[in-house]
Amino acid sequence: MKLRTYLLLSSLTGIGVLLICLFVSYSKMLLNINQFYWLSGITAGVGLLSFILQHLLTRPLEKSIAQITQQTVRIAEGDFHTEVPLIGPQEFKLLAQQFNVMSFKLKESFDNLHHSESARRELIANVSHDLRTPLASIQSFVEALEDDVIQDEETFQRYLNTIRLETKRLGGLIHDLFELSSLEAKGEIFDPLPCHADELLISTLESFSFHLTEKKLNVEIELPDKLPAALMMPTQIKRVLSNLLQNAIQHSPVEGKIVLAAAEEGQYLRISVTDEGQGIEAEETARIFERFYRIDKARSKNNGGAGLGLAIAQSIVELHGGAIGVHSVQGAGSCFWFTVPIYISR
Incomplete structure (x- = not known):
């Protein structure tokens, strides 16, 4: 049931109770027929005026609620670039303001989440690249040595030295990754x-x-x-x-x-x-x-x-x-x- 319907029913209920009271008063001879007619007419007029004013005053309320509902649907569909205008009574303006703050924070959270996911994929790609390069070099030089392709001692030692350097480079990368992970996780005791x-x-x-x-x-x-x-x-x-x-x-x-x-x-x-x-x-x-x-x-x-x-x-x-x-x-x-x-x- 809509808000306007609730308000209309409450207004009609009040008018109905008042008319019943007038009828009871007339039946108990507390009012004569003219007084009954006058008071009934005044009650009906006030009720009509109340209905008109209620209709006019509830329009901005309905408009505010409709806009908040519409923006809520857009957020549910994943559109966080939305803002509710500050219209209507003070309470609805406050509600709209809080809704806009919530929408902004949700957008910020999802942007951070997307950025973190992008950074995670980039990190995995970079780690894979930097691990693959020395591993590929080590593998190719080891295979060359295993196949007895290298005959002279100088080239043999150069291949071994390259393997040693690439192994050292690989160990340094792993150490750096571990140290960075430990620092970001606050795993090291800080004792300056x-x-x-x-x-x-x-x-x-x-x-x-x-x-x-x-x-x-x-x-x-x-x-x-x-x-x-x-x-x-x-x-x-x-x-x-x-x-x-x-x-x-x-x-x-x-x-x-x-x-x-x-x-x-x-x-x-x-x-x-x-x-x-x-x-x-x-x-x-x-x-x-x-x-x-x-x-x-x-x-x-x-x-x-x-x-x-x-x-x-x-x-x-x-x-x-x-x-x-x-x-x-x-x-x-x-x-x-x-x-x-x-x-x-x-």
């Missing part, structure tokens, strides 16, 4: 200690001394006279620094310059690695920290790893409560930076 960034920068540089010398790169370290200690897990932050420094070395030109800097920034310590490479296009910087995302669309093993290093670095920095980012200009180098909270003694 107050550490000094200058010591961490020096020790990380020493690990890359051979690569720096090989490309004849100049390294500059920019540190203030007094640098506060920061709360961090040294091994994990060194992993972040190593990844950023490795990328800087890889993309720097021969005899180029790399700048490592650390500075106090509010309640955080900001550490940056700047190179003189080719830089990154603006549309690439928004996705560069995604898992398996690589600027090299050819996915060549000679031009980078599996694309997990920056994703792992981001997870580690966020675990410390900091932020990570990049400033880059195409053709003018890149500056990767991250922050960690400063240690405040009590």
